[in-house]
Amino acid sequence: MSQVSDDYFTYPNRGPGLDHTRYAHRYMRSLPRFEWPGGKRLFVWITVHIEHFPMDMPNKPFVPIGGMDRPYPSVWDFSTRDYGNRVGIFRLMKVLDRHGMRATAAMNSEVAARYPHLLAEILKRDWEVAASGVDMGKLHHGLQYRDAEQALVEQSFETLRRLSGQSVTGWHSPAHSQSQNTPDLVAAQGATYIADWLNDELPYEFATSAGPLTQLPLSYDLSDRKILFVQNAAIGDYEQQIEAAFKLLDAESAERGGRILSLSLSPWVIAQPSNIRTLDRLLARIASHEGVACATGGEIRDAWQALELKA
Amino acid sequence: MAMWREPFSYDYAPYQDRPKIEWPNGARIAFWVAPNIEFYELAPPKSPTRTVWYRPEPDIINYSMRDYGNRVGFHRMADVMARHGVRGSVSLNVAICEHFPDIIERCCELEWELFSHGVYNTRYLYNLSEDEQREVIRDCRDTIKRASGQNLDGWLSPAISNGETTQDLLAEEGIKYTLDLFHDDQPMPVKVRSSNRLVSVPYMMECNDVPVLNFKNKSPQTYLQIIKAHFDQLYEEGAESGTVMCVPLHPYLIGQPHRLAILDEALRYVTSHDGVWLATGREIAAWYEQNYYDRFAEWMKPFNAGVVQERGA
Numbered sequence: 298m299s300q301v302s303d304d305y306f307t308y309p310n311r312g313p314g315l316d317h318t319r320y321a322h323r324y325m326r327s328l329p330r331f332e333w334p335g336g337k338r339l340f341v342w343i344t345v346h347i348e349h350f351p352m353d354m355p356n357k358p359f360v361p362i363g364g365m366d367r368p369y370p371s372v373w374d375f376s377t378r379d380y381g382n383r384v385g386i387f388r389l390m391k392v393l394d395r396h397g398m399r400a401t402a403a404m405n406s407e408v409a410a411r412y413p414h415l416l417a418e419i420l421k422r423d424w425e426v427a428a429s430g431v432d433m434g435k436l437h438h439g440l441q442y443r444d445a446e447q448a449l450v451e452q453s454f455e456t457l458r459r460l461s462g463q464s465v466t467g468w469h470s471p472a473h474s475q476s477q478n479t480p481d482l483v484a485a486q487g488a489t490y491i492a493d494w495l496n497d498e499l500p501y502e503f504a505t506s507a508g509p510l511t512q513l514p515l516s517y518d519l520s521d522r523k524i525l526f527v528q529n530a531a532i533g534d535y536e537q538q539i540e541a542a543f544k545l546l547d548a549e550s551a552e553r554g555g556r557i558l559s560l561s562l563s564p565w566v567i568a569q570p571s572n573i574r575t576l577d578r579l580l581a582r583i584a585s586h587e588g589v590a591c592a593t594g595g596e597i598r599d600a601w602q603a604l605e606l607k608a
Numbered sequence: 609m610a611m612w613r614e615p616f617s618y619d620y621a622p623y624q625d626r627p628k629i630e631w632p633n634g635a636r637i638a639f640w641v642a643p644n645i646e647f648y649e650l651a652p653p654k655s656p657t658r659t660v661w662y663r664p665e666p667d668i669i670n671y672s673m674r675d676y677g678n679r680v681g682f683h684r685m686a687d688v689m690a691r692h693g694v695r696g697s698v699s700l701n702v703a704i705c706e707h708f709p710d711i712i713e714r715c716c717e718l719e720w721e722l723f724s725h726g727v728y729n730t731r732y733l734y735n736l737s738e739d740e741q742r743e744v745i746r747d748c749r750d751t752i753k754r755a756s757g758q759n760l761d762g763w764l765s766p767a768i769s770n771g772e773t774t775q776d777l778l779a780e781e782g783i784k785y786t787l788d789l790f791h792d793d794q795p796m797p798v799k800v801r802s803s804n805r806l807v808s809v810p811y812m813m814e815c816n817d818v819p820v821l822n823f824k825n826k827s828p829q830t831y832l833q834i835i836k837a838h839f840d841q842l843y844e845e846g847a848e849s850g851t852v853m854c855v856p857l858h859p860y861l862i863g864q865p866h867r868l869a870i871l872d873e874a875l876r877y878v879t880s881h882d883g884v885w886l887a888t889g890r891e892i893a894a895w896y897e898q899n900y901y902d903r904f905a906e907w908m909k910p911f912n913a914g915v916v917q918e919r920g921a
Contacts, residue, residue: 351613351614352611352612352613352614352615353610353611353612353613367768368657368658368734368769369611370611370612370615370770370771370772372615372617372768372770372788372789372790373768373788373790373813375614375615376615376789376790376791377790377791377813379614379791380790380791380792383620383621383622383623383791383792384623384791384792384793385623387622387623387624388623388841411620411915412620412911413911413914413915414620414622414911415622418622418624529824529825529826531826531827531830531833532833532834532837533833569814569838570793570814570837570838570839570840570841570842570845571814571815571833571834571835571837571838571841572837573841574837574840574841575837
């Protein structure tokens with residue numbers, strides 16, 4: 298007797314393209330050669346994650362990177378993450394200011410409410426505020442009721458729009474985690490782009506029940522959190538990997554047209570005293586390079602839409 | 609019982625335009641070394657919260673690795689520190705005073721500070737009532753006094769196993785500074801329910817040999833690079849407002865032959881700079897409390913105006 302169900306050998310989606318209808322398959326290489334506005338080849342998109350990890354956050358359905366790893370009450374975990382919002386972020390801002398770089402702040406709305414001064418410093422620099430849920434204890438995931446998730450999405454956008462005065466059109470799900478409904482709920486709130494899926498290095502169109510979104514490439518494998526916190530690599534290895542990505546994308550953009558280098562930064566990781574100097578050096582090399590410009594998520598999304606490219 | 613959504617131990621303070629801290633003699637960075645002198649029990653009582661050992665007892669590989677520190681590593685580490693004129697502030701499992709009084713004697717000869725890291729590193733504060741925690745604090749205070757004549761001023765919860773109100777209890781029991789909070793690179797006022805003053809002094813996990821070498825599995829050379837880069841940044845920033853750098857050590861790790869040179873080079877590097885205050889935890893806390901506690905508390909107020917700070921969920 299078979300140990301698998303009757304449908305185990307039926308393959309309803311076996312055919313050209315993907316097994317869902319959220320987006321179409323596209324070979325990045327098939328895109329026509331294009332330039333970003335201002336004759337730039339390479340956009341550097343700096344995303345700074347501004348997050349709150351509650352000390353009482355649940356460990357279900359999974360513990361996100363940076364969550365409470367130790368027994369409650371883990372003041373250790375809580376305070377080392379919170380370090381990013383009071384010490385690290387200001388160290389990072391100093392470095393980005395020095396290189397004339399603006400970032401997208403992917404914010405848990407809870408941080409904007411808790412630390413108004415931090416939000417004011419973000420706005421003062423004309424950074425883009427993107428919505429990143431409510432806090433890191435409130436993940437979006439496939440075991441969640443739609444209504445409960447809708448309330449989170451609404452709270453995030455409503456709080457951030459009210460406190461920042463910005464239109465807030467970007468969304469990054471906490472810990473890159475979505476439910477089946479997240480894109481629909483986010484689009485219904487008036488978002489124009491999401492940055493959660495890891496399958497491309499250029500924007501693409503993403504279908505939702507409330508109209509199409511643009512999905513932007515936010516790096517994960519190249520994030521400080523993955524390399525320095527999960528993989529525990531030395532800062533020199535981080536530097537080498539960013540350098541390698543920059544070198545390759547720079548050359549590819551010269552040969553094949555516009556590219557994006559996404560730097561996904563967490564102040565509690567990269568802005569540690571022992572790490573920040575390396576980032577400073579890296580950005581100095583990147584910022585002075587010909588054909589390179591820094592852009593926010595919203596700016597990249599708008600530039601991409603204006604190109605009206607077809608693969 | 610409802611869990612607390614945050615520690616409620618400190619207010620928000622951006623690392624930006626802070627009151628200028630000046631350390632003694634115009635130093636820009638207070639540098640301190642905190643050797644953890646620990647005793648892990650071979651067969652400790654069970655904790656409801658956390659399994660002590662990784663393997664079925666007796667976990668001889670993990671027990672003996674740590675015992676090495678008290679037999680071999682300690683004296684070697686102390687020699688290197690003494691050579692560079694760096695005093696230790698000992699994070700002490702106070703039962704060491706009974707198990708190995710010679711270690712305490714050497715610490716006193718070297719004029720090191722002793723502060724408490726609980727009784728044993730295998731007896732957590734998890735699940736203890738406030739009265740039970742007070743008993744532990746008093747035991748630590750009495751034991752350190754008896755063994756060294758020193759007052760107990762500083763506290764690092766054993767295995768960082770604090771409870772919700774541990775910081776309140778520390779302040780009420782007369783402790784002057786805590787190392788349980790990792791939120792800042794400068795000392796900060798700690799919010800407690802009494803009017804007693806408690807200062808948080810930075811104790812840096814980023815430069816602590818256990819997380820770096822054992823949890824994150826970095827090489828000794830990488831550890832040295834971390835310490836140097838960490839120092840370079842905080843030294844630079846210290847020109848604006850005095851910073852603190854702590855190197856927490858464990859003789860069972862740093863005292864091994866393939867790692868000791870790292871400590872030697874790190875201390876040579878740090879002490880080759882001008883404007884470095886080679887301090888103890890107690891000295892840093894006292895200087896801050898006397899000169900900057902009030903100023904910081906006042907300066908921080910506007911950043912926290914209108915933010916709800918009720919304890920609880």
